[in-house]
Amino acid sequence: MRKIFALAISDVKITARRGEALILNLVVPIIVLIALANTSTGVIRAMPFSYLQAVLATSMVSLGITTGFDRRFRVLVRLGTTPLGRRGLVFSKIVSLLILQSFQLIILSIVGLALGWEPELKWILAIPLCWLASCSFAGIALLIAGRVKAEANLGLQNLLYLVMIGIAGIGFTETSSLPDSVRDIFRIIPSGGLHSLLRYLAGIEAFSPLAFFSLLFFSATLPLIAARKFSFDE
Amino acid sequence: MNFVIEADDLTKSYSGNVALDHFSLKVTEGMIFGLLGPNGAGKTTAIEIMLGLRSSDSGSVKVLGENPEKKYHLIAPKIGAMLQEGGINPGLKPREAVKLYSSFYPQSHDIDELLELVDLTGVNTNVRRLSGGQAQSLSLALAVVGKPKLVFLDEPTVGMDPRARRRTWELIKTLRESGSTVVLTTHLMDEAEMLCDEIAIVSKGKVIVQGDTKSLTTSDGEEIEVEFQNPVDSEIIESVIGNSFRQITPNIILIETKSSTLLLKQIADIAHETQNMVIKYDSLSKKLEDVFIEMTSESFETEIGDEQ
Numbered sequence: 001m002r003k004i005f006a007l008a009i010s011d012v013k014i015t016a017r018r019g020e021a022l023i024l025n026l027v028v029p030i031i032v033l034i035a036l037a038n039t040s041t042g043v044i045r046a047m048p049f050s051y052l053q054a055v056l057a058t059s060m061v062s063l064g065i066t067t068g069f070d071r072r073f074r075v076l077v078r079l080g081t082t083p084l085g086r087r088g089l090v091f092s093k094i095v096s097l098l099i100l101q102s103f104q105l106i107i108l109s110i111v112g113l114a115l116g117w118e119p120e121l122k123w124i125l126a127i128p129l130c131w132l133a134s135c136s137f138a139g140i141a142l143l144i145a146g147r148v149k150a151e152a153n154l155g156l157q158n159l160l161y162l163v164m165i166g167i168a169g170i171g172f173t174e175t176s177s178l179p180d181s182v183r184d185i186f187r188i189i190p191s192g193g194l195h196s197l198l199r200y201l202a203g204i205e206a207f208s209p210l211a212f213f214s215l216l217f218f219s220a221t222l223p224l225i226a227a228r229k230f231s232f233d234e
Numbered sequence: 235m236n237f238v239i240e241a242d243d244l245t246k247s248y249s250g251n252v253a254l255d256h257f258s259l260k261v262t263e264g265m266i267f268g269l270l271g272p273n274g275a276g277k278t279t280a281i282e283i284m285l286g287l288r289s290s291d292s293g294s295v296k297v298l299g300e301n302p303e304k305k306y307h308l309i310a311p312k313i314g315a316m317l318q319e320g321g322i323n324p325g326l327k328p329r330e331a332v333k334l335y336s337s338f339y340p341q342s343h344d345i346d347e348l349l350e351l352v353d354l355t356g357v358n359t360n361v362r363r364l365s366g367g368q369a370q371s372l373s374l375a376l377a378v379v380g381k382p383k384l385v386f387l388d389e390p391t392v393g394m395d396p397r398a399r400r401r402t403w404e405l406i407k408t409l410r411e412s413g414s415t416v417v418l419t420t421h422l423m424d425e426a427e428m429l430c431d432e433i434a435i436v437s438k439g440k441v442i443v444q445g446d447t448k449s450l451t452t453s454d455g456e457e458i459e460v461e462f463q464n465p466v467d468s469e470i471i472e473s474v475i476g477n478s479f480r481q482i483t484p485n486i487i488l489i490e491t492k493s494s495t496l497l498l499k500q501i502a503d504i505a506h507e508t509q510n511m512v513i514k515y516d517s518l519s520k521k522l523e524d525v526f527i528e529m530t531s532e533s534f535e536t537e538i539g540d541e542q
Contacts, residue, residue, distance in 0.1 A: 006337035014325035078321030081285050082338040083310040232287060
């Protein structure tokens with residue numbers, strides 16, 4: 001555990017020093033929140049979506065792209081020769097993003113409160129729920145970053161981000177005219193599942209056991225698959 | 235004899251290109267072992283297999299008694315590695331990097347002492363801004379921070395200035411003195427000759443010669459080149475030293491001898507008898523570089539011959 005936390009803390013420090021990471025992980029979600037809160041969507045509905053967007057940006061795009069380039073520059077090969085191991089590497093990456101994400105969601109919540117958001121008490125579960133979802137997204141990000149070349153990884157992570165955010169956006173808005181069967185399929189997908197559950201915590205829609213158990217399943221399995229399939233070298 | 239590495243008949247190809255071709259090697263505990271070979275000879279592939287980073291197509295390898303492909307986690311705490319190119323997160327500072335790596339190992343060197351040893355004390359800039367030599371020094375520090383039993387150093391002194399190079403050599407010798415085994419890959423023959431107890435020369439994916447450095451660089455007899463000021467009659471030379479010489483010019487002779495002390499006396503006798511002066515006396519004993527070029531070109535020629 002000491003090894004995993006040491007690398008996780010080191011990764012958090014490095015991310016905090018990178019300006020572009022702060023923009024992606026913090027500035028963009030805040031802008032999305034402010035923009036949506038000032039439309040007909042309103043701050044109550046904007047909060048679940050901006051949480052989802054922030055989680056996806058950190059857990060998938062940011063993690064996936066930096067891991068891909070660490071792999072390109074043989075940082076991971078070097079780490080692979082230490083007692084950290086493949087599993088230690090994957091889990092320390094996940095721990096680092098959970099730390100980053102906690103800060104990110106707290107700041108988003110402060111901005112939301114400043115915009116007049118009045119959350120229900122159950123919203124407190126949003127952070128552990130986001131942690132859970134992060135494990136799924138990180139699993140996907142590391143599975144891709146650990147198998148393909150850095151440039152292809154960059155493209156794939158961005159494409160997947162658009163697909164994930166699209167599923168969550170199209171499937172779970174008030175204007176969505178999708179049939180329930182399609183919505184249920186969307187709930188199985190981690191981004192759809194997370195958005196649905198966040199909307200439940202915000203008091204917008206009913207609790208979906210399908211979304212929760214799907215998310216639980218993917219969060220438990222995807223990091224393990226990533227750890228098994230991860231290759232340190234391109 | 236305790237072997238820390240036993241590689242037997244390893245083969246490895248990348249999309250049809252042979253990287254290792256029945257590569258076999260044994261490294262004894264406690265020595266500095268040099269792995270030499272031209273670019274693309276397969277040294278790095280061999281090291282990466284020994285570090286569990288790659289799997290071989292066939293053959294077997296044991297490092298510290300375990301198969302690194304399957305049980306690297308068991309031996310990782312006893313292994314340090316300095317690989318070629320990068321490998322350190324460019325956003326870290328030297329002290330942070332050493333501290334991070336020290337946390338991976340069950341026991342570790344004092345961070346400040348180690349930074350002083352590699353001359354990085356007070357260097358507070360990100361890895362991306364370090365000079366080539368400083369980055370190499372940091373990479374070396376990361377390889378040894380965990381007090382490893384076995385250290386792989388791939389081209390450790392590339393990009394270093396002469397002072398840093400000497401400091402690195404001292405550090406490598408200290409590792410041996412403390413009981414570690416060092417596997418050193420280098421293109422610098424003087425480095426290998428000075429540091430290595432044993433050497434293997436790799437060419438076209440296989441070990442073409444392995445032996446202790448001394449025996450590789452010493453032939454049965456030493457060849458001495460002697461130049462006299464004036465021409466010398468070959469009959470006089472033969473009468474003093476027998477027929478183990480070749481006269482290159484009337485003034486220059488090449489003599490093969492097993493005793494340079496006796497030869498010195500014989501040369502003095504010839505000079506005295508011919509009222510001559512010796513103006514040059516040079517040993518032409520083989521340098522490691524000669525052995526390397528000889529062996530790798532032999533391997534190359536054999537291959538060309540086979541192809542024809």
